[in-house]
Amino acid sequence: MTAAAARAWDALATVMDPEIPVLSVLDLGIIRGIEESADGREVEITVTPTFSGCPATEVITAAIRTALAASYDEVEVRVQLLPPWTTDWMSEAGREALRDFGIAAPNGRAVLRLAGSDRPDSCPQCGSIDVEELAGFGSTPCKALWRCTSCREPFDYFKVH
């Protein structure tokens, strides 16, 4: 990475998922490319959306533009669908931030994972492994609703995808 591209990197680290404000777009793994012009005045960011209908995608794209406008004269945000986004692209820091926020992080790799065999490794509140699913769909497309049978608290689980 050039010193100039680090400007883009730093700016992107401040763009948070509007639904999960502890997760930056870099942690989420949706930034697939940063291309700067030779003179450093233009930048093109490649973004891969998480879910087809996720309303956060448009908000995030606009936020990326705003965050980079301070450092560049021209900002281009390109949407790339292939290869499709997977939770395997989420950073380790992102996974930890999720847990600290009370959301169980995706447990395991998406490769060969079948819907239905996917479960959190533990309760993000008390750490117990005794957890059960309440509902396969949650407050956003990426989450399911689970409950800890030890501390009795419900919690969100970021599904392996």
Add this chain to the structure above:
Amino acid sequence: MSPTSEAAELPTVEAVADGCLLLSHRLTEWVSDAPTMEEDVALGNIALDLLGQARGLLSSLGDEDQLAYFRDADDFHNPAICATPNGDFAKTMLRQAFADCWLELVWAALADHEVDVVRGVAAKAVKENAYHRRHSRSWVVRLGDGTEESRRRMLLALEDLWPLTAEIAVPGWREAATDVLVEATIPVPAAALADDAAIAACVEERRALLEEMQSLARAHPGASW
């Protein structure tokens, strides 16, 4: 000639886009009215995925808003089952299970499509559909193999919906649908034959659906908020 039916052909991109769009709209009709709050959330989520998939495919065909809001009912190409009215929860879930089985095969086929956007939507949709299938299947099983009343309703739903399945019975569909029905202890009918009367009724129902769905955009073209 014996009344055997041949497998349906794989749908066009337009038929899949329209199917996802109208099925999504039907599911949103449940929101705030589903049997439980979790189900409100689940149906809303599934509708959102379908809407996103429809938008991706429509935008590969032209202007998505123009196609969704300003096309006349006769120019939609969705399989009838996608726009058929919700009925009760049993019918909605059986319709969803049948559509999910269809879409699983459709997305797998479209993952090799020549248009980049279509391949991209399909690759993403394969994963989203796996969650939808798991959900609809679990309800069909729970209701079909449930109480006397829930089973009665599931059998009625099957009677209503089965004639519409000829259109979506692409190769592999019958096996997938049979698998769900067998687990739900529901007798599997002989392969459905194309039923013109049932499909004609659905065309009228689609007209009513679109009248509502398109009314705002048509009354206020270009409106935004």
